[in-house]
Amino acid sequence: MKKIALxxxxxxxxxxxxxxxxxxxxxxANLQGSQPAPAAVPASPLAVQRLSGGLQYATVSFIDSAxxxxxxxxxxxxxxxxxxxxxxxxxxxxxxNGHQWLLHWRGSHPSLQPLLFMSHxxxxxxxxxxxxxxxxxGQNLFDLxxxxxxxxxxxxxxxxxxxxxxxxxxGKIYGRGxxxxxxxxxxxxxxxxTLLAQGYTPQRDIYLALNPDEEVGGxxxxxxxxxxxxxxxxxxxxxxxxxxxxxxxxxxxxxRQNVAFVGLGEKGVVGYRIKVKxxxxxxxxxPLQTAAGRAAIIxxxxxxxxxxxxxxGPTRAFLNVTGxxxxxxxxxxxxxxxxxxxxLLKKMAANPQANALTRTTTAITMLKGSDGNNVLA
Numbered sequence: 001m002k003k004i005a006l007x008x009x010x011x012x013x014x015x016x017x018x019x020x021x022x023x024x025x026x027x028x029a030n031l032q033g034s035q036p037a038p039a040a041v042p043a044s045p046l047a048v049q050r051l052s053g054g055l056q057y058a059t060v061s062f063i064d065s066a067x068x069x070x071x072x073x074x075x076x077x078x079x080x081x082x083x084x085x086x087x088x089x090x091x092x093x094x095x096x097n098g099h100q101w102l103l104h105w106r107g108s109h110p111s112l113q114p115l116l117f118m119s120h121x122x123x124x125x126x127x128x129x130x131x132x133x134x135x136x137x138g139q140n141l142f143d144l145x146x147x148x149x150x151x152x153x154x155x156x157x158x159x160x161x162x163x164x165x166x167x168x169x170x171g172k173i174y175g176r177g178x179x180x181x182x183x184x185x186x187x188x189x190x191x192x193x194t195l196l197a198q199g200y201t202p203q204r205d206i207y208l209a210l211n212p213d214e215e216v217g218g219x220x221x222x223x224x225x226x227x228x229x230x231x232x233x234x235x236x237x238x239x240x241x242x243x244x245x246x247x248x249x250x251x252x253x254x255x256r257q258n259v260a261f262v263g264l265g266e267k268g269v270v271g272y273r274i275k276v277k278x279x280x281x282x283x284x285x286x287p288l289q290t291a292a293g294r295a296a297i298i299x300x301x302x303x304x305x306x307x308x309x310x311x312x313g314p315t316r317a318f319l320n321v322t323g324x325x326x327x328x329x330x331x332x333x334x335x336x337x338x339x340x341x342x343x344l345l346k347k348m349a350a351n352p353q354a355n356a357l358t359r360t361t362t363a364i365t366m367l368k369g370s371d372g373n374n375v376l377a
Contacts, residue, residue: 018336019332019335019336019339019340020332022332022335022336023328023331023332023335023336025335026320026323026331026334026335027320028320028321028323028324028331028334028335029320029321029323029324030324031256031257031321031324031325032257035257035258038258047186047190048168048173050083050084050186050189050190051166051173051178051182051183051186052166052167052168052173052175053079053083053166054076054079054080054083054121054166054177054182054185054186055164055165055166055173055174055175055176055177055178055182056164056165056166056175057072057075057076057079057164058072058123058164058176059072059073059076059121059122059123059177059212060122060123060124060125060126060176061122061123061124061212061213061214061215061216062125062216063216063217065213065216065220070098070099073099073121073122073212076121077095077099077101080185080189083189084189084192084193086193086196086197087103087189087192087193087196090105090196091103091104091105091192091208092104092106094228096221096224096225096228097220097221097224098220099212099213099220099221100209100210100211100212100220100221100222100224100225100228101209101210101211101212102207102208102209102210102225102228103192103207103208103209103210104205104206104207105192105202105205105206105207105208106205107201107202107203107204107205107206108201108202108203109203109204110204110205112203112204112205112237113204113235113236113237114204114205114206114207114234114236114237115202115204115205115206115207115236115237115238115239115240116206116207116209116229116236116238116239116240117188117206117207117208117209117239117240117241118208118209118210118211118222118239118240118241118242119181119182119184119185119188119208119209119210119211119241119242120181120185120210120211120212120213120214120215120221120242121177121181121182121185121210121211121212122211122212122213122214122215122216123176123177123180123182123215124176124180124215126159126163126164126176159174160174161174161175162174163175163176164176180242181214181242184242185210188208189208192206192208204237207234207236209222209225211225214242241263243263243266244260244261244262244263245261246258246259246260246261247259247261252322252351252353252354253325253326253327253330254322254323254324254325254326254330255322255325256325257325259321259322264314265314267360274295274298276291276292276294276295276298277291278290278291278292278294278376278377279291279376280370280375280376280377281375281376282374282375282376283373283374283375283376284374286376290376290377291369291376291377292369292376292377299364302362302364303362303364306349306359306361306362307359307360307361307362308359309345309348309349309355309358309359310345310358310359311337311341311344311345311358315357315358316337318357319334320334323335330347333347345358
C-alpha cells in the first residue's frame with residue numbers, strides 16, 4: 001500500500017509540475033502596462049440638436065413592409081441631407097432599392113482597400129410588448145435612452161418622455177433609436193462633417209451604409225447593399241457594424257485594460273413556439289395538472305438540458321488575451337485544456353457572456369396564459 005501511495009503521489013506531483021510548466025510557457029498576450037486615454041469629443045449643442053431632430057421621425061420597420069410608413073423614411077433622409085450640407089456636397093450618395101443609403105468618401109490612395117461603416121435608421125415600434133419601466137429612463141448624452149423592447153400595450157406611460165420626442169432634459173436625450181442605432185448614424189455623419197471642416201482627406205475610400213430595415217432582417221436594405229457592392233467588385237479592409245463593445249477594466253475577470261471585442265462571425269437564431277393545451281375553466285376547480293403546469297415542465301427541461309459547450313478557435317484566442325490578466329488557476333485551466341477543459345467550460349457557463357461564447361444558447365422569452373387570475377389557461 002505504501003508503494004502504491006508513493007507511486008500515486010509521484011504521479012500527482014509530476015502532473016502538477018506539467019500543469020505549472022504549461023501555464024508558464026503558454027503564449028498569453030503581453031499586455032501593455034498603460035493605454036493612451038481615449039480622445040475626448042464633447043457633444044456640441046449642434047450635434048445634440050441634429051440627433052434630437054432625427055429621433056422625432058418614427059422610422060418604424062415591420063416584418064410586413066406594407067405596414068411601414070415610407071413617407072417618414074423619405075422625410076428622415078431629407079432631414080439628414082439638410083442637416084449635413086457639407087457632407088452631401090463632398091460625399092457621393094446612392095439610394096439602393098428605394099431606402100438603402102450608401103455614401104462614398106473618396107480617399108487619396110484609391111488602390112488601398114476601402115473601409116465600410118454601417119448603421120441603421122429604422123427602429124422598433126414603441127408599443128407592442130411589455131418591458132420594465134427602468135429601461136426607458138433617459139441616460140447621459142451619447143449613452144442614450146433607447147431600447148429594443150417597447151413599453152406595454154401601445155401606451156407610452158413608461159417613457160419619461162415620448163418615444164419620438166427627441167427630448168433633451170437634464171443632460172439626457174430620449175427617443176426610440178437613440179442607441180439603436182440612430183445615435184451611430186449621427187455619430188458617423190458628425191465625424192465626417194467635423195473632419196471635412198478640418199480639410200481632412202482619408203487615405204483609403206470610406207463608405208457609410210445607412211440601412212432601413214435591420215430590425216426586421218435586412219432583406220430590403222442590407223441584402224440589396226451586398227449585391228450592389230459585390231457587383232462592383234469591392235473588397236473591404238474592414239467593416240464596422242453594430243454589435244461589439246469596449247469592455248473597461250473590471251467588467252469581468254481578466255479584463256484589466258480596455259478590451260475591444262472584434263466580431264469574426266455572427267450566430268444564427270431560430271425561434272420555436274410551444275403550445276400546451278389542457279382543460280380550461282375556473283381556477284377553483286382545476287385538474288391535477290394544468291396546461292400552464294405542463295408548460296412549466298417543458299421550460300424547466302429546456303433550461304436543464306442545455307446544448308453542449310465547446311471551445312472554438314476564436315474563443316481560444318480571446319482567452320489567450322484576457323487570460324493574461326487572470327489569476328494563476330484560471331490561466332492554468334486555459335493553458336491545459338487537454339485536461340482541465342471541463343472545469344474551464346463549467347466556469348464559463350456561470351457567466352452569461354462567457355457562456356454564449358461556448359455554446360448555442362437556449363432562452364425562454366415570450367409567455368402567455370389566460371387573461372385572468374381566476375381563469376385556467
